[in-house]
Amino acid sequence: MEEQAEAIREVIADGSVNGLIIQPQSATKLNPLIESFTCSGRPLITFGADAMTDHKLCYIGPNAYKAGRIGCQILANYIGKQGNVFTINQVHEHMQTKERKRGFLDMVKEYYPDIHPFELNIPDNSNLYYEMVKAAIVDDDLRGLFCTDADSYIAGEVLRDMGRKDIVVVGFDLSVMGERLMKDGYLKVMIEQRPELFSYNAARVMFNYLYYNEVPEKMQYSELAIITSECLQDT
Template identity: 30%
Template sequence: MRKVMVSALAFFIVTNVILFGSMEGAEKIEDMGKPRITLIAAFANEAYWGSMANGVTKAGEDLEFSTKCIGFTKIDVEKQIEAIKSAIYAKTDGIITSGTKKSEAFNEVLKEAKDAGIPVILVDSDVEEAEKLCYIGTDNYEAGEIAGEDIVAATGGIGNVAVIVSNLEAENQKERLEGFQNTIKNYPGIQIVKVVEGNSDVRILNECISELLEEEEDLAGVFCAEGYSATSICQLIKNAKGEYDDLKVVGFGISHSKQKNIEEGILYSTIYQDSYEMGYRAVEALKETMEGKTVPEVSYTDTKSIKKENMEEINADEGMGAPWHIY
């Protein structure tokens, strides 16, 4: 009895000490003198950018950087430029952003960053003439080529195909189209009959696609060179109930709906760019720069075609959910 009493008392005291100790522990100061990196993504509400933010955050944790991810509710170059400016004035130590369609203001702001001594890394799409540290991202030309191979394989090398891009002024869209054309050109049985601009706006896209399907009745395949259109087309195919079952669609980027469509066989394949790796490597490049090393001006991340058979190759980083600043 006495032993029990004594041990109970001892336990009581020990737990008290631990509890009070944990209170103290909660107030430990974490060094906030880490260099600050800001990711300014073109767009926030997309898995592609989410993965990139995850990559940046993870790299920040691994390499001891303070990271911040800024995104926008829709693609808006002016807002993006303002965010970059804000980051420059805030004296951050590094900026990661994506190249936009041709814009003087964008190039200027990048110059301003260079003058302020802040390295800027472009991801996803490059702007060749802009002042930047380097480009890390998809070889869009290669991506187009891969998409071409997929269309050829899907259609058997015969038939009319269409390409849906967001904006032909966008560097990456252009490169993808070129790559695609370059592959198709080797197969005389296939012709590109139409290139549609959808502007990554769902309403415009749906109209364009409906129009396209109505105008080009003997369409054998569609290459969706930007993220949204593939999902829209798949939805249309499903709604048409068998009318367009022979239509082969190759998408771009990865998303839940795309994965589901691939599983159901409506989407033939999608071009997967590892945005997580882009983000991670961008931070790595910034670290190397700060350490005085030189980084290659252009470095490409993996691009591959995801079909039913190799779905497991997708980088599984969904659980991370890096915090966004959305403007």
């Protein structure tokens, strides 16, 4: 995050920059820099992940809280609405991680009293991700994993290496490795954010604001896609 903070400081000092589009690596810690930039009269758009400040022009990207609720509903239906599940969290300051987890846990509280959620908080290191997931699935009562970040495929690798197809994995952002694991039955559902769409929209909105004075809606949520193995049959 410090590298992103330093980049923003450089942009603040550069008077030739008319606007800024960023995906904040923290939901709160970059807010003073964001506010410093916008207080100079220049617009800032967050995309893909939000910063909790009113000083931005707008946010464009997925509704992370809603995505967490959707992920919970999917996982609950796969496991018969009962049993132990882990939410696997990495990059803890990132808005997407925080809001997906919050949406998932709220959904459990509201609708699934027989699902017992536990948290597995992993440092931003894929080697630790593998080992910590491997240690977690020794629980005989574990029914599912809800992975809140793009390293979801690593949970599938653990299940593949241990020959476990009985544990349901729901995660985010399908990769090439994730496709193979899904076809082999180790990942059940991936929620895709369609970054090419919200990235384009962020650039379009900034252009229209700077050149045509079009004031955008404050929160612009992009669509999500739900991917199962059936979606991959022709790929």
